Amino acid sequence: MSTTNGPADVTRAPADDPAALTEIERRVLWLSTAIIDAANRRGDPSGLKVGGHQASSASMVTIMTALWFEHLRAGDRVSVKPHASPVLHAINYLLGELDERYLPTLRAFGGLQSYPSRSKDPDPVDYSTGSVGIGATAPIWGALARRYVEGHFGGAGEGRQYSLVGDAELDEGAVWEAILDPMVGELGEIVWIVDLNRQSLDRVVPAIGAPRIEGMFAAAGWQVLTVKYGRLLHELFARPGGDALRARIDGMSNPEYQRLLRCDADEVRTRLPDGNAELARLVADLDDATLLAAVRNLGGHDVAALGEAFDAIDDSRPTVVLAYTVKGHGLATAGHPQNHGSILTAAQMADLATDLGTDVDDPWRRFPDGSAAARLCATTARRLHREAPDVDPVPALPTDIGRTPTGRATTQAALGRALLDLTRETPDAASRVVTLCPDVSSSTNLGGWVNKVGVWSTAERKDWFDDDPETILHWRERPTGQHLELGIAEGNLVGALGELGATWSRWGRPVLPIGVLYDPFVERALEPWSFGIYAGGQSILVGTPSGVSLAPEGGAHQSITTPSVGLEQPGCVTYEPAFAIDVEWTLLASLARLGQPDGTSAYLRLSTRPVDQSLAAVPEDPAARERRRRQVVAGAYPLRRAAGEPDLTIAAMGAMVTEALAAADRLAGQGHAVDVVCVTSPGLLFGALQSRAGRPAAAQAEPWVLDSAFPARRAAPLVTLLDGHPHTLAFLAGINRVPAVHLGVTRFGQSGDLASVYAHHGLDADAVVGAALDLL
Structure with missing residues (x-):
């Protein structure tokens, strides 16, 4: 397999001088150990332990030396196990990709990160790792994203996707969820190398069960190569x-x-x-x-044995290489059951320097110019060099398609409608959209979109129900499809979402990924999605249906904390639209923030509750309509203003706007003037409040929206209402420092009709009127 990402005249070949490779291996061991030693000698003025993982790094030295200096190509990508980050930095230093001044800065502010970080480290890092299981599986979704980009837009080239995994990491369920997804078996560029050192943090694992691990990978269709002895x-x-x-x-x-x-x-x-x-x-x-x-x-410390395994990789299916190693190999702590976080003493460092032919007083010394090791480093650096890609601009997206929804509709159904409208209005931009679901396309109203754009697969497959007149959702699988269907594993969904959201920075080919899953399962998917954002993946996550509004489904399928989770997630703008037009406007704004260096992810929380769209009162005047759109995108808009000064303000979000309006009508009948404000993004409103106070806030926060939705001249006691935890909107009372009551959901729900469920949680119009009268 060749690559188009590197110099055409540089090909992979084993090192001509095995002695030079051994010298590099020994230097990598020293540098990775010294990087951690320097961090701990630097210390922390607070007295906190700096930490590091000398033993975990040492077990990977031979594997990574063999891989980088003999087998990698420019188009390959590697996810390095978290505790081996010093080895990666040591190799990058020898290849001229890391300045010497960073070597003593591990875990220092502004220095080398504790674990490999694609967005924060100063040297090349292909995948961010650190959350066990997530970094390991990222190259699976990276392989999928590369194939998708290459098939649709070109420019992604070829190359293997390597995961360097600690054996204890195989305990994570996320690993097996990814390995077992049916789509993964078709991605032959995936190679996992397992550091089988048979130790965890606290102990030697009594029965690591290597034959069982071999069998599990083999059962999933992977090629299994075991490197046990040297x-x-x-x-x-x-x-x-x-x-x-x-x-x-x-x-x-x-x-x-x-x-x-x-x-x-x-x-x-x-x-x-x-x-x-x-x-x-x-x-x-x-x-x-x-x-x-x-x-x-052991085989994991024998370059020749590893090379034979790497040369035997079959690119027609995924491969796992089980490399037996010793944790702490080459160090005084080798094999000790408590060596995970141990640090060599000064005397042990001095002995190691002597053994490896280095100098503790000159720890970062490079190989002499003209030496065989220096030449091998230079040759490897040329072979692996990658130019930063030129990023294609995302085709212009409209801000308003121009439709004004009528009748009764749900925000969930509005998502599919907006995507279909996009294919007609701006087909170039729509061609960049890819949707993902964990087997819930039809139940989340993506059927029309899927029928329109088709389902992506590595090869075209026959749809045996294409001629069945009773089939509504047509499953046409082909390489040009724009919908990806994964198995029922939310972690896989958001893992792929993150890597598709990073294609702009990897290959300069942005796509606009939208993942749709049931909102109650957002928290299950939150960690891998959050980690994808941390690593630079920009995407849209849609949670639907949401809240206790999914009344008949019962408490197990009712989300409570997701509104506040979205508010608190860094690198993400959260929206909970009340009306179909709000869905369109917020979706378009969220798409426009993807695929660029300063881009931002988004989370849309949608509902299956039908709402009368005339309640949105969308202005007919074009300028007034645009003003409303800007308010929706900025976080809130006044839905109803009372004549004269208000006695009360009701701020409601999402499906609960109908109860807010009904309560306002009843209060007006009792002589109370009520303003109703529709909140679309609590996170943006909180950011606007922080910005107005001169505190750090996201760039998307617009302080003007506070004066637009909650002007000081109309300050009044406040009732907040949402189908989620009430503390999500509790900060709104601080905008104008007014007395407030906050209504929402604080208990697990149960099945029932909507009116009964709302009454049970104190969300119905009766509850809003009662709260308002308490304030008044």
């Missing part, structure tokens, strides 16, 4: 007693093996034979250095 052990296996040696090592438990690593040669000679005379004779014939090297000679 050349020295294979040589010993061929000697008399070698079969007994292999059987003994294969049969011993992980803790017993790890204990051997802490023994001197005499102890190994006593423990290893375990009563086998033939094995005792073999061990007795070995000198101390060879014996100690043999028990450490």
Whole structure:
């Protein structure tokens, strides 16, 4: 597999000088260890432990040296396990991609991040990692995103997507959710390399179950390559007693093996034979250095063994390489069950420097000019060099398609309507949109859109129900489709969403990804989606249906905290539209913020409750309509103004606007003048309030909207109302410092008709009127 992303005259080839590769491996071990040592010697004035993971880094040194200096190509991408970030920085330094001044700055403010960060580290990082399981699976979705971009727009080239994974990370359910998705089996560019060091944070894992792991990957259709032993052990296996040696090592438990690593040669000679005379004779014939090297000679620390495995990768299906390693390999702490966060002492660092031929007083010394190691570094740097892509501009999006919805409609259905309108009004912009669902396309009203644009797949597939007259949703799968359907795993959905949202920065080809899932499951998907935003992925997440308005479904399918979650999520603008026109305007505004260096993600919370669209009272005058649109996008707009000064303001969000208007009518009948404000984005309003006070706020926050929706001259006691936790809107009382009552949902719901459910939670018009009278 070639690549179009690097210099055409530079091809992958094994290092001509194995000694130079060994010298680089030893230097990478030193640099990664010294980076952590420098961070801890720097200390923290507060007394907090700085931390770092010397042992976890050491177990990856050989794997990463072999991969970078012999096998990677410019078009490849690598996700590095979080605790091996110093190894990545060490390699980038040797390749000239990291300035020396950063090496002592691990975990310092403005320095190297604690874990690889695509958006915050000063050197090249392909994938942000740090949240266990999420960084590991990111290259799966990166492979999918690359194929999508290449098929639709070109320019993404080719290349493998590597994940360097710690074996303990395989405990995460997110890993297996991703591996088992049917679409993944078709992505042959995916390669996982598992650092099988058989230790977790606290202990040696008694039974890591490598054969079981092999079987699970194989059952998912992956190629499984196991690199267990190095050349020295294979040589010993061929000697008399070698079969007994292999059987003994294969049969011993992980803790017993790890204990051997802490023994001197005499102890190994006593423990290893375990009563086998033939094995005792073999061990007795070995000198101390060879014996100690043999028990450490695992495949993950043998460049040649790793190279054979990498050369055997079958690009027709995903591959996993299980590389046996020793945690802390090459360090004084090697194999100790509590070495996870341990730091070498000054004396141990000095001994290590001596062993590796470096100098503790000159820790960042480079290879001499003209040396074989320096030449190999330069050759590798040329081979892996990637120019920053020129980013295609996103085709211009309209701000208002011009329709004024009538009749009764839901905001959920309005999403599908808006997407279809976009294909007609601006087909160039619509061609950049890709939607994703975890098997809920029809129930979230995307059927029309899916029928229009088709379903994406790596190859065209026959739709066997295409001629069935009773089939409404047509499942036409082809490489040109713009809808991606994943299995029922929300983590997979938002993982793909994040990587599709990063294509503008990876290959200069922006797409506009929209993921739709049930709102009660947003919190399940929140961590991987948030991590995708942190890594630079810009996307739109749509949660629908939402709240207790999904009354018959019961408490298990009613979301409560999602409005405030959206308010608090960095890098994201949250909207909860009340009317179909609000959906259109906020969706278009959210799409316009994607695919650019200063872009922002969005979360839209929609409802299945039908609402009379005439209540929106959309102005007919073009200038007034545009003013309303700007207010909707900025976070709130006055839906009804009382004549004269108001006695009360009701601020409502989403589906609850109908109750707010009904309560306002009843209060007016009792002689109380009421303003009704429709809130579309509590996050933007809070940002506007912060900005007005001179505090940091998101760039999208517009302070003028506060004067537009909540002018001081109309300040009055306030009732806030939403189908979610009431504290989401509680800050609104601080805009004009008025007394307030906040209505919302604070308990798990239950099934029932809408009126009963609203009454149960105190959301109906009766509750609003009662709260208002308490204030008045």
